[in-house]
Amino acid sequence: MKHLCCWTFLLLAVTSLGQTPTRIHQRAVLVDTHNDFPSAGIAKNLPFDGNLLGSTHSDLARMQSGGIDVQIFSIFCGPEQAKPFAWANREIDSVRAWVQRNPDRMQWVRTSRELHAALRSGRLGTMLGVEGGHMIEDRLENLQALFDRGVRYLTLTWNNSTSWASSALDETTGRIPPAKAGLTPLGREIVRRMNDLGMLIDVSHNGERTFWDVMAITRKPLIASHSSAYALCPHRRNLKDDQIRAIARNQGVVHLNFYAGFLDSTYDQKAAALAQRYKAETDSLVRAGMQPDYAQMMVAEKHREDYNAIRPPLSLLLDHLDHIVRLVGVDHVGLGSDFDGIEAGPLGLDGVEAFPKITAALLERGYSVKEIRKILGGNFLRVLKANEHR
Ligand SMILES: [Zn+2]
Numbered sequence: 001m002k003h004l005c006c007w008t009f010l011l012l013a014v015t016s017l018g019q020t021p022t023r024i025h026q027r028a029v030l031v032d033t034h035n036d037f038p039s040a041g042i043a044k045n046l047p048f049d050g051n052l053l054g055s056t057h058s059d060l061a062r063m064q065s066g067g068i069d070v071q072i073f074s075i076f077c078g079p080e081q082a083k084p085f086a087w088a089n090r091e092i093d094s095v096r097a098w099v100q101r102n103p104d105r106m107q108w109v110r111t112s113r114e115l116h117a118a119l120r121s122g123r124l125g126t127m128l129g130v131e132g133g134h135m136i137e138d139r140l141e142n143l144q145a146l147f148d149r150g151v152r153y154l155t156l157t158w159n160n161s162t163s164w165a166s167s168a169l170d171e172t173t174g175r176i177p178p179a180k181a182g183l184t185p186l187g188r189e190i191v192r193r194m195n196d197l198g199m200l201i202d203v204s205h206n207g208e209r210t211f212w213d214v215m216a217i218t219r220k221p222l223i224a225s226h227s228s229a230y231a232l233c234p235h236r237r238n239l240k241d242d243q244i245r246a247i248a249r250n251q252g253v254v255h256l257n258f259y260a261g262f263l264d265s266t267y268d269q270k271a272a273a274l275a276q277r278y279k280a281e282t283d284s285l286v287r288a289g290m291q292p293d294y295a296q297m298m299v300a301e302k303h304r305e306d307y308n309a310i311r312p313p314l315s316l317l318l319d320h321l322d323h324i325v326r327l328v329g330v331d332h333v334g335l336g337s338d339f340d341g342i343e344a345g346p347l348g349l350d351g352v353e354a355f356p357k358i359t360a361a362l363l364e365r366g367y368s369v370k371e372i373r374k375i376l377g378g379n380f381l382r383v384l385k386a387n388e389h390r
Helices: 002-015 021-027 037-044 060-065 084-101 112-121 140-148 168-172 185-197 208-217 241-249 267-277 279-287 292-302 304-308 314-328 352-364 369-388
Strands: 031-035 070-075 106-108 124-131 151-155 200-202 253-256 333-335
Touching (some): 031 124, 031 333, 037 084, 037 292, 060 352, 070 112, 070 151, 112 369, 140 151, 168 208, 241 314, 267 292, 267 304, 333 369
Parallel strands (some): 124 151, 151 200
């Protein structure tokens, strides 16, 4: 083992031309395209700028210590919300309030120019994505209003379909039959309008029919903000190889989701057994008014040792990344953690403070500094800029 460590050290020294993994991480632009803190913070009644270590995956101080330069916060509500557009605006208000409260640590980002200004200032570049087309309530003017408030991507569907686009869940369970799946004429109009506005299309959660309908008409590169590779973990939320190849042809980027169940196909079954064991505790939180997903996350945090025992290793996340790189090259992969929207990532990735471990792991796998810079954020910057050109 000892000589292996030496070799690893030598390899690191050579590949990084003397730079330490920490230095490489700090100097790279790190963009995480999906963090669910706005919803988690509301559900748990916790402030983003407080010290939330032990309660959440994210807080402002840990994002900065983790080297995140730009965070895209997910604006989200489930289909049970009666007024999803109003809810989305309420969450946007929350994120704006964080930025206003912390002008020396956070900076609002809507454009590449603003993003670069945030990088120069050393503040956390703060961006917004809306996770679920249901939040525009079938109205193009609501899409415009969200764009005007700073939203820069829309995930066309969440697990629920809209009247104009079918979700992966509904397509794969047959709730929406193939003849009715994909984009409707309104869906195509929305996609075209997003291209015109410069709002990125996010295909995570979308059904395959929707995906291919989007691919046929989009004039701009798109993203999957938080999805992993189906070939390694056959889950409906992951992307198949032909989808990944199509995203590469489109010059888009797949941002890997850290959720243990999207990395390891055995995880969900093991987690279900634990959920059953602690069902009474979760039920009592739900009865007290907590959303079921967050209740489950809180229970998982309480019984951390049991839950840690079923988490996959960090190397599996890197395997997903390697798979995409082998398939389409290093220009089409990035990171979309889904922190605070997932109960667990791989072992060692306990929160936003752990991002430097990914850079160290990339170096160990032989990625060059230039390649690491693309993966951590350079690829996203390219797509954002391409969407800004008319
Ligand atoms: Zn999601």
